Amino acid sequence: MEKFIGLVGTNSDNSTNRKLLQFMEKYFADKAQIEIIEIKDLPIFNKPEDKQIPEQVQLIADKIDAASGVIISTPEYDHAVPASLINALNWLSYGIFPFVDKAVMITGASYGTLGSSRAQLHLRQILDSPELKARIMPSSEFLLSHSLQAFDEEGRLNNGEHIEKLEGLFEDFLTFVKITNQLNHAHSINKKEAENFSWEEI
Template sequence: MAEYTIAVLVGSLRKESINRRLARALEKLAAGRARFDFVEIGDLPLYNQDFDADYPAQGKRLKQQIRGADAVLFVTPEYNRSVPGVLKNAIDIGSRPYGHSAFAGKPAAVIGASIGVIGTALAQQHLRNILAYLDMPVLGQPEAFLHFKEGLIDEAGTISNAGTQEFLQGFVDRFLTLVAVHGKGA
């Protein structure tokens, strides 16, 4: 299997983000098969249609990273039963102007962690609706709504629970299969 480049958008800017920990864990599970390229979204200005004529440097960088990747991994928390504004803003910048989306056709996967019992189920459903509009083939199964408890994944991405590690390995394996089907050279 080829090594793929996966653009990773983490929807949390928090320094101690549990979703960043989750992304690091997935990166370890994909080692040797995929390189994760973490996309900075915290420095993006709020999307404004005036950008369509002349994108700011941060927006150009984001679009270049997405276009240079074979696939996109969205790792999102859930804020008020939806997608965090910073992640939605990054998607808006990367997909505009109409007809020039950096996301179109890129295989994608959605995952997230929360301290809440339902994980990030509602945010992920909203995100899946957005990604369908952006013409991204999205991994349907397994769905992964991780109920995060302290110690489950450390800052380096080490998973402490064997069952969780096995489940997440399956998620990564299925995602990379999707990338092989829809990614470069497919």
């Protein structure tokens, strides 16, 4: 059985993106093990000169390294991902490179009608950066709109069409992970390029 990390893309205590990942953790328990990881206690990224990584950041990096893939669920603030998610990804690409060639599925929930569509596009751009180099599942937006009304009292999605689409996308992600894991011939070079990349030398 595949093991995935479910990264909560916000520091909010009452996030519907966390609820979405918790639903996926339970609903797909017979297909994969999803471990939900929080980012809300990470310190603000300050680019330390000694490149000492906070212990909680290293712990997340190690878990991502060991996982077959990562599911990130993000809200949308001002047409972008939250600062807390950018902060986490800054740490996770500073002297450590767990996302290089890692299969990633993006989901998102928002209170409005667009379901974090612009934030998901923003996140794709970030994950494609030279320091992260993730492999993002294409054509796979799961946009949960009006998310405050999307769950029942037990935390289950209450719309059958939403569940059906999420089931299809999750099956696609399982296939994408298998394919991605075979595309590993340049992994060592890709990781070295991420390690050696510097904007100052461009």
